[in-house]
Amino acid sequence: MNDELAKLLELATVRIDVDHAVAGTGFLVAPGKVLTCYHVVKRALGRPGAQEIIDVVDPRTGTSQHPLTAPKVDAQNDLALLTIEAKGRQSAVVVLGDVPRIGDALFAYGYPPVKPGGTPGTYEYEGTEGGPPRLLKMKVGQVREGLSGSPLLDLRTGTVVGVVRKSRSVDSDLGGLAVPIDVAFAVFERLKGENADAARADGRWRDSMTETQRAGLDEQAPPAGPSRDLLVVIGQQNERWTVSLTSASLDGDWGAEVRIDLNVLRPDVARLFRMLKATDPTRLTKAQQSLVVGQALAKTLWSDDVQQRLRGLLGADDRVLDLLLHFRDDVDEDLLYLPWETLYLPVDPVSGGVPVLAAGVRFASDDATTLVRILHVEPAQAFAAPEPLRVVVFRSPGESPEQRQTLAAEADEIARRAKQAGETTVVPTSATEGDHPTESALRDLLRTGPTVLHYVARARYQSLDDERGKVDAVDIDDYPADPFVSLGAAEFAQIFTEHKPPPALVILQPVRVSDTELPPDLTVFARALLECGVHAVLAFPLPVDAAAAHDFFEVFYREVGAGQPVHLAVQRGRARLEQARRPWAFPVLVAQSPGPITLTRPADLKSLGKAGP
Numbered sequence: 001m002n003d004e005l006a007k008l009l010e011l012a013t014v015r016i017d018v019d020h021a022v023a024g025t026g027f028l029v030a031p032g033k034v035l036t037c038y039h040v041v042k043r044a045l046g047r048p049g050a051q052e053i054i055d056v057v058d059p060r061t062g063t064s065q066h067p068l069t070a071p072k073v074d075a076q077n078d079l080a081l082l083t084i085e086a087k088g089r090q091s092a093v094v095v096l097g098d099v100p101r102i103g104d105a106l107f108a109y110g111y112p113p114v115k116p117g118g119t120p121g122t123y124e125y126e127g128t129e130g131g132p133p134r135l136l137k138m139k140v141g142q143v144r145e146g147l148s149g150s151p152l153l154d155l156r157t158g159t160v161v162g163v164v165r166k167s168r169s170v171d172s173d174l175g176g177l178a179v180p181i182d183v184a185f186a187v188f189e190r191l192k193g194e195n196a197d198a199a200r201a202d203g204r205w206r207d208s209m210t211e212t213q214r215a216g217l218d219e220q221a222p223p224a225g226p227s228r229d230l231l232v233v234i235g236q237q238n239e240r241w242t243v244s245l246t247s248a249s250l251d252g253d254w255g256a257e258v259r260i261d262l263n264v265l266r267p268d269v270a271r272l273f274r275m276l277k278a279t280d281p282t283r284l285t286k287a288q289q290s291l292v293v294g295q296a297l298a299k300t301l302w303s304d305d306v307q308q309r310l311r312g313l314l315g316a317d318d319r320v321l322d323l324l325l326h327f328r329d330d331v332d333e334d335l336l337y338l339p340w341e342t343l344y345l346p347v348d349p350v351s352g353g354v355p356v357l358a359a360g361v362r363f364a365s366d367d368a369t370t371l372v373r374i375l376h377v378e379p380a381q382a383f384a385a386p387e388p389l390r391v392v393v394f395r396s397p398g399e400s401p402e403q404r405q406t407l408a409a410e411a412d413e414i415a416r417r418a419k420q421a422g423e424t425t426v427v428p429t430s431a432t433e434g435d436h437p438t439e440s441a442l443r444d445l446l447r448t449g450p451t452v453l454h455y456v457a458r459a460r461y462q463s464l465d466d467e468r469g470k471v472d473a474v475d476i477d478d479y480p481a482d483p484f485v486s487l488g489a490a491e492f493a494q495i496f497t498e499h500k501p502p503p504a505l506v507i508l509q510p511v512r513v514s515d516t517e518l519p520p521d522l523t524v525f526a527r528a529l530l531e532c533g534v535h536a537v538l539a540f541p542l543p544v545d546a547a548a549a550h551d552f553f554e555v556f557y558r559e560v561g562a563g564q565p566v567h568l569a570v571q572r573g574r575a576r577l578e579q580a581r582r583p584w585a586f587p588v589l590v591a592q593s594p595g596p597i598t599l600t601r602p603a604d605l606k607s608l609g610k611a612g613p
Helices: 003-012 038-044 181-187 191-201 204-208 211-220 262-277 286-301 304-316 401-418 437-446 489-497 522-531 546-561 566-579 603-608
Strands: 013-018 021-030 033-036 054-058 063-065 072-074 079-083 105-110 119-129 135-139 151-154 159-167 174-180 228-237 240-246 321-327 369-374 390-395 423-427 452-457 459-466 469-477 505-510 536-539 588-591
Touching (some): 003 013, 003 021, 003 151, 003 204, 013 038, 021 038, 021 105, 038 079, 079 181, 119 174, 135 159, 159 181, 181 191, 191 566, 304 321, 369 566, 390 401, 390 437, 401 452, 401 546, 489 522, 505 522, 522 588, 566 588
Parallel strands (some): 228 321, 321 369, 452 505
Antiparallel strands (some): 013 054, 072 079, 105 119, 105 151, 119 135, 135 174, 228 240, 459 469, 536 588
């Protein structure tokens, strides 16, 4: 018996109450996703305010919450999937696995009414009972009322293989029946990918497995199919946008360049303004606003036929679609700063013969897609940074002790997460008098050749003096006391040209230290940095609160440390923000050209001395 896995299994479980009475158990299969039995929540469904009748309770803290949306259910297979607010590392997410072998020892944890604080149970697997529904049969253990929906852990594999459904006798140890996890994979088509992403993002479960269990988990993971790409080139002719679509990996012609009639956006703009004026708070959520904007932007890029073709591609198989956005030099600069990372492809109820999507697709955070902006359109070429990976977290000084404290605390939090990827140091800027100490410190650290420069910046809109007079620019502090010396995009990038090679990745994370300062869009720095030889820039278009930044970089740096390419690490970090209902916090990834950028090799390849992918 693995006590560490048993403890994590308990942390992953929740009690489900209906009408303030214990109804059963559920467990986290992804951040904010609770799997349980349909019959556990059935009594609440179909009633007015059904979500308010269901309470998802954490017995360890006594806190509870209602599902954020209506449960997804499959009555025939007795399964339900609830969406709740993700709570970070206070809870755990199970790792899901295959059907057990006959004779395997099984372990469950749940919340029967007589033990509302939770109780464990052990069983032995007998085999599969035919269906529908198909069920796992277990013996030698008592399945009490209220254990319905509990996770069933296979002690041989270290993975959860079933959802406890019912007892064969509540008063004896005859065992019970459970729904196999592969049935849940078939019912909820994104569950397998979301669970795998969660396991990569939070390594506690895998770290608690034995070497044999980890090897078995790696063997059961299906090999990733080749990704597909779709290049979207956005230009401008007079007052109209132009859009052309090409692909090196998708069959068929995507049509000639089209000129966009922006009149198609009028209904969506009107709808957005109605939402902004609405007095009902439920119509004003930022998540809802971002969906309206995302659908409107999708309409500008793709005709109805193209959108339907994309639905067919995404619904046909599990291969990832890489969406590449390129803006020609003739576009109005304002086009660059539209929130393209909100791009959203809604479900079409009329399939027209193409595979049906079960849910809409947010291209910047969905597990079936990636979204990257690229500076140059040229053949994809992979880049692998030289080992070892070195991350430098650099911070602005701030004008006051309070600002310096805020920036220093945030830099330390980011560094703690960056250590998952490799060697990490924090470089505080000097607060002493001298010739531009921030700029000098930046020059000094670039000479050390970091792989990643993560700039925790106090940034704002500022009027800069130059020979042309006053210009508006986003700037990053250069000097901690009067007179301020501000760095615009060109001046900031100039520092990078003096030291070759520059960092492979530059991350620009703005921190708001004053409510009176206008927030910046640090994506304006991307082009200048890429032209200096930086391979990719990850920039936030708006300052994000500390909790959102920590959530994103916890996932991002873990993925980078596991050898994932930067664009996939960013995608999974955005998915974490999506789960937390923070789509407006999505950072923008801009790369020099198509192709994966890998900053480190997986640990297993390092130990073998092999070249990474």
